Amino acid sequence: MDVSLIDALVILAHPLAGMAAAYFLYKQWSGIKSVRRKSNTFGMSPEQKEEIRNKHQIMGKKAPSIVAFVILLAIAAEIYRGIAMDVPLTELVSLHGLLGALLLVATISMSRTGRSMTSSKPQDYHKAPQRNIHSKIGGAMMWLLTSIVFLGFLRLLEVLG
Ligand code: HEM
Numbered sequence: 041m042d043v044s045l046i047d048a049l050v051i052l053a054h055p056l057a058g059m060a061a062a063y064f065l066y067k068q069w070s071g072i073k074s075v076r077r078k079s080n081t082f083g084m085s086p087e088q089k090e091e092i093r094n095k096h097q098i099m100g101k102k103a104p105s106i107v108a109f110v111i112l113l114a115i116a117a118e119i120y121r122g123i124a125m126d127v128p129l130t131e132l133v134s135l136h137g138l139l140g141a142l143l144l145v146a147t148i149s150m151s152r153t154g155r156s157m158t159s160s161k162p163q164d165y166h167k168a169p170q171r172n173i174h175s176k177i178g179g180a181m182m183w184l185l186t187s188i189v190f191l192g193f194l195r196l197l198e199v200l201g
């Protein structure tokens with residue numbers, strides 16, 4: 041298959057945005073975990089913790105749109121490859137894509153549980169009923185993310201190969 045410059049740009053937009061989104065989601069997770077870890081020891085002042093919590097909430101609300109945008113870029117690449125490059129439909133779906141859709145569902149539920157947690161005072165976050173599920177899905181997301189990025193590289197080799 042001959043790959044022109046335009047083909048390459050359309051195909052590469054999604055992997056690049058995907059890597060940026062993966063880094064963003066990892067930061068979203070590790071940032072708030074650092075507040076938890078240092079909560080009982082020296083290091084962070086209450087103001088610093090408050091700042092990280094605020095940032096976590098503001099960025100977290102943007103997470104679903106970021107993941108949705110990455111998927112839109114993938115769909116644009118699929119349409120382009122399907123029409124302009126005559127790739128059959130069966131070669132347009134993959135486990136990577138399926139897990140990507142699952143990640144969107146997980147991100148939306150993080151945003152929902154996170155929002156309802158913030159209806160209580162910061163001191164009471166750890167007692168909020170949504171806390172456990174927010175923490176569990178958050179952890180599962182990091183494994184999901186690792187597989188998606190790994191499979192994404194394989195998918196790129198497959199698509200370009
Ligand atoms: C947040 C992270 C990501 C999400 C949610 C995501 C999601 C998706 C979805 C839904 C598809 C379309 C279905 C399919 O082709 O099976 C897709 C395709 C693809 N993804 Fe990702 N992806 C992500 C990150 C990445 C990364 C980091 C790479 C590469 C390094 C990558 C490489 C690809 C490639 C090459 C395709 C095929 C596109 C085409 O048909 O032209 N993705 N992705």
Ligand code: HEM
Nearest residue numbers: 068069072076097100101103150151154155157165175178
């Ligand atoms: C993709 C998005 C998100 C991820 C990956 C994420 C991840 C996490 C993780 C790992 C924790 C720590 C839980 C633990 O103690 O183990 C946490 C706590 C928390 N998250 Fe999120 N979250 C996201 C979105 C949101 C959103 C949108 C909000 C609110 C608008 C939110 C509000 C909170 C609050 C209030 C806490 C408790 C903080 C504390 O204990 O001090 N999160 N989040």
